[in-house]
Amino acid sequence: xxxxxxxxxxxxxxxxxxxxxxxxxxxxxxxxxxxxxxxxxxxxxxxxxxxxxxxxxxxxxxxxxxxxxxxxxxxxxxxxxxxxxxxxxxxxxxxxxxxxxxxxxxxxxxxxxxxxxxxxxxxxxxxxxxxxxxxxxxxxxxxxxxxxxxxxxxxxxxxxxxxxxxxxxxxxxxxxxxxxxxxxxxxxxxxxxxxxxxxxxxxxxxxxxxxxxxxxxxxxxxxxxxxxxxxxxxxxxxxxxxxxxxxxxxxxxxxxxxxxxxx
Numbered sequence: 470x471x472x473x474x475x476x477x478x479x480x481x482x483x484x485x486x487x488x489x490x491x492x493x494x495x496x497x498x499x500x501x502x503x504x505x506x507x508x509x510x511x512x513x514x515x516x517x518x519x520x521x522x523x524x525x526x527x528x529x530x531x532x533x534x535x536x537x538x539x540x541x542x543x544x545x546x547x548x549x550x551x552x553x554x555x556x557x558x559x560x561x562x563x564x565x566x567x568x569x570x571x572x573x574x575x576x577x578x579x580x581x582x583x584x585x586x587x588x589x590x591x592x593x594x595x596x597x598x599x600x601x602x603x604x605x606x607x608x609x610x611x612x613x614x615x616x617x618x619x620x621x622x623x624x625x626x627x628x629x630x631x632x633x634x635x636x637x638x639x640x641x642x643x644x645x646x647x648x649x650x651x652x653x654x655x656x657x658x659x660x661x662x663x664x665x666x667x668x669x670x671x672x673x674x675x676x677x678x679x680x681x682x683x684x685x686x687x688x689x690x691x692x693x694x695x696x697x698x699x700x701x702x703x704x705x706x707x708x709x710x711x712x713x714x715x716x717x718x719x720x721x722x723x724x725x726x727x728x729x730x731x732x
Contacts, residue, residue: 503608504598505534505702505714508588509561509577510664512550513543515656520576520588525665527594528646534700534717536642537667540575548655552648552667563711581607582704582714601713606635606705610716614701621686623674623701625716635679637705637715643670643691644698644719669696677703677715688722697722 508524510517527535540561541553564585565573576588580597583604587593601607611626625639645667652660672691674684691699700719705712 501532501608501611502534502717502719503532503602504581505608505717506536506594506598507560507579508535508537509540509557509575509579510537510588511540511543511553511575512650512652512657512662513546513548513655514575516589517576518657518660518662520578521662521664523589523591523594524578525647525663526591528666533598534702534719535666536644536700537664539664539667543575546655548652548658551650552664552669554668556671557668560708560711563709567706567710567712582712583607604713606715607713608716610635610703612701612703612716612718614699614718614720616688616720616722619688621688621691621699621720623684623686623718625677625682625703627681628679628715635677635705635715637677637703637712638707639674639677639682639684639701639703641672641674641686641691642668642700642702643693643696644700645669645695646697646721648695666698666700668700669693673708674701692722 506527508520510521524535524537527533538557538560539550539552540558541550541555542558544550544553561577562573564579565571572585578586578588578594580586580594581601583601584597586597610628613624615622628635646665648664648667650662650664652658652662670691698719698721700717702717703715705715
C-alpha cells in the first residue's frame with residue numbers, strides 16, 4: 470500500500486478507530502516468538518560458515534529469536550576466535566549434561582533449550598522448533614522489552630496456563646547484529662566471514678516463579694561498542710542447569726535498522 474493511498478483512506482475515515490485500523494493495515498502485528506535458537510560456532514571450524522549463514526537467515530524471521538554464541542575450545546587449533554566467550558562453551562556443555570548425551574560439537578544449534586541439531590541443517594532446526602513446541606511450557610510465557618530513553622523496560626506476564634511448578638531465571642543478552650571477521654589462520658584462513666546476532670554479554674535480571682515481573686535495565690549495563698540489539702529470555706532451571714525456554718523477546722537498540730543482507 471502506497472503512502473498516498475493510505476493517506477486518502479485515512480482522510481476519508483474519522484475518529485481514532487479509523488486511524489488505528491489503517492495503521493494496523495500498514496504495519497501488521499509482529500508474530501510472537503515460537504523459538505529461541507542458539508548456535509554454538511567457531512571461527513576455527515571449517516564446518517561452521519554454512520551454519521552461520523543460516524543463523525543470519527533465521528535472524529530475519531520475527532518469530533525466531535536467533536543468537537550466535539561463539540565458543541573458545543577450538544582456539545588451540547591455530548586461530549583464537551575473536552568473538553568467543555568461555556561462558557558460551559560452559560553453557561553448551563551444561564546443555565549436554567542436562568540432556569545426558571555428551572554431544573558437544575560445532576556447529577551445534579540448541580532449539581528452545583530442549584533439542585540439539587547440526588547448525589547447518591535448516592530443515593532439522595525447523596523440525597526441532599515444531600517438536601519442542603509440544604513440550605509443556607515451552608515459549609508460552611509472554612515477554613516484552615521496550616527501549617525508553619537510556620533504559621530498557623522488561624516485562625513478563627503470567628503464562629496462559631497454570632504456572633504452578635514453573636520456575637527459572639530471566640537473562641538479558643547484548644547483541645551485535647552483524648560482525649564481519651577476517652580469519653587469518655586455522656581452518657578458515659583467508660576467509661571473510663560474517664556472524665549474525667552475536668551475543669556479546671549476558672546479565673541475569675532475576676529469578677522467576679511463574680508470577681508477572683518487571684525489570685528496568687540501564688542501557689549502560691549492556692551496551693558496548695558494536696552492540697545494537699538485545700534479547701531477554703526466561704528459561705527453566707539455572708545457568709548451570711539450563712532447561713526449556715519459557716519465553717523471549719528481541720529489540721533493536723538506537724533505533725530500528727535493517728538487518729545486514731545475507732550474501
